[in-house]
Amino acid sequence: MPTTQYTEILAKIQKINPINYAKTRNNLDGAVTQLSPFISRGVISTKQVMDVLIAKGYRSAQLERILQQLAWRDYFQRVAQTHTELWQTEITKAQEFVVDEMIPTAVLEANTGITAVDMSINNLYQYGTMHNHMRMYVASIVCNLGQSSWKNGGKWMYYHLLDADIASNFCSWQWICGAFSSKLYFANQENINKYSGTEDVGTFLDSDYRKFNDMVIPQELTEKSAVELVTVLPEKTSVTLDKKLPTIIYNYYNLDPVWRQDEEANRVLLIEPSHFNKFPISKANMEFFIELSKNIENIQVFVGEFDELQKECPSKEFISKEHPLFSHIPGTKDERDWMFPEVDKMQPSFFKYWDKIQKTQTFKKIKLK
Numbered sequence: 001m002p003t004t005q006y007t008e009i010l011a012k013i014q015k016i017n018p019i020n021y022a023k024t025r026n027n028l029d030g031a032v033t034q035l036s037p038f039i040s041r042g043v044i045s046t047k048q049v050m051d052v053l054i055a056k057g058y059r060s061a062q063l064e065r066i067l068q069q070l071a072w073r074d075y076f077q078r079v080a081q082t083h084t085e086l087w088q089t090e091i092t093k094a095q096e097f098v099v100d101e102m103i104p105t106a107v108l109e110a111n112t113g114i115t116a117v118d119m120s121i122n123n124l125y126q127y128g129t130m131h132n133h134m135r136m137y138v139a140s141i142v143c144n145l146g147q148s149s150w151k152n153g154g155k156w157m158y159y160h161l162l163d164a165d166i167a168s169n170f171c172s173w174q175w176i177c178g179a180f181s182s183k184l185y186f187a188n189q190e191n192i193n194k195y196s197g198t199e200d201v202g203t204f205l206d207s208d209y210r211k212f213n214d215m216v217i218p219q220e221l222t223e224k225s226a227v228e229l230v231t232v233l234p235e236k237t238s239v240t241l242d243k244k245l246p247t248i249i250y251n252y253y254n255l256d257p258v259w260r261q262d263e264e265a266n267r268v269l270l271i272e273p274s275h276f277n278k279f280p281i282s283k284a285n286m287e288f289f290i291e292l293s294k295n296i297e298n299i300q301v302f303v304g305e306f307d308e309l310q311k312e313c314p315s316k317e318f319i320s321k322e323h324p325l326f327s328h329i330p331g332t333k334d335e336r337d338w339m340f341p342e343v344d345k346m347q348p349s350f351f352k353y354w355d356k357i358q359k360t361q362t363f364k365k366i367k368l369k
């Protein structure tokens, strides 16, 4: 499990070298930040990372690549605000080549014969992490080579990833299979070898890109399996709440320890069974989430639906952060920390989003440095 200590997480932000990042991020052993588990759980924000990098005095050209990647995340969050069912509904168009809802067994068993891919799937099971390129390769193998639906592939990956995020995950799966992009994404063996340092030959990906247009499912991917994804919830415990105080709600997408930290309030980590039935996560993932919540002083865990908490909780005022998956929580909703809050509407593509960002005052101030 990665660290769950807030001070160590902050130290990780300080260690980012945006120059090395820009040069190496596509390589399996590149200088990536590994911050996504903390960003996805809402412990830190993309804006917080951006602010640290700017304060360290890097020039705008040195920052461009990493800011763009962080902005991809904010972009997907904006998409999710508009496409509120993007885990089950295509954003732009239906996946064209799909013969099966189930996932290739070779992928589930980390037995595709592609060394880097199999190693990465094993790492996903063991550590809950996977490099961005590997996620792209795996999603492409599942959807475009294996012609399985993006929906179950996305659900399976979400279950295991410590950085599980509905928006980033499902937008990416949809992007790979052409449901949120103009063409299918393919990577051949040569490309995988280049970024992973492997020397595989003769695999089902060892061919010219034109061959992928035939859309013939490789023999290795014809057998498909269903996966059962179940969340093990923590034991129910009782909470003691002061009825004179407001109640601040934390959840799987918001564990920010400094948000409203000086206010007197009840602080409740709400673990709703309905949420985790719909979006199952692994046992390791649940443990990581609970550990991270311990950075929030005086937090109490409530396993149950919001309505049950409301009955138990005499407090009239509820405070939470805006997030489309938690729109049912009433009361005050604080904005999330966006890098470029001026661009607050969903754009049809990341490049349109980035274009609008470049015209904002926030971006122009970075450019002046």
Ligand SMILES: Cc1cc2nc3c(=O)[nH]c(=O)nc-3n(C[C@H](O)[C@H](O)[C@H](O)COP(=O)(O)OP(=O)(O)OC[C@H]3O[C@@H](n4cnc5c(N)ncnc54)[C@H](O)[C@@H]3O)c2cc1C
Pocket: 025, 031, 032, 033, 034, 035, 036, 037, 039, 040, 069, 070, 071, 072, 073, 074, 076, 130, 131, 132, 133, 135, 136, 139, 157, 158, 161, 163, 164, 165, 166, 168, 169, 170, 172, 173, 176
């Ligand atoms: C099929 C697929 C599924 C994915 N599922 C998730 C997911 O569930 N949760 C998740 O957080 N990311 C997801 N991503 C995006 C990306 O792979 C991860 O954010 C990234 O690998 C995290 O590693 P890092 O923190 O070292 O990233 P770095 O490269 O160090 O980037 C810094 C931060 O920028 C953001 N970022 C970087 N690349 C992307 C990207 N392509 N899309 C969105 N944000 C990005 C992340 O917040 C990341 O922490 C997925 C990508 C694909 C292709």
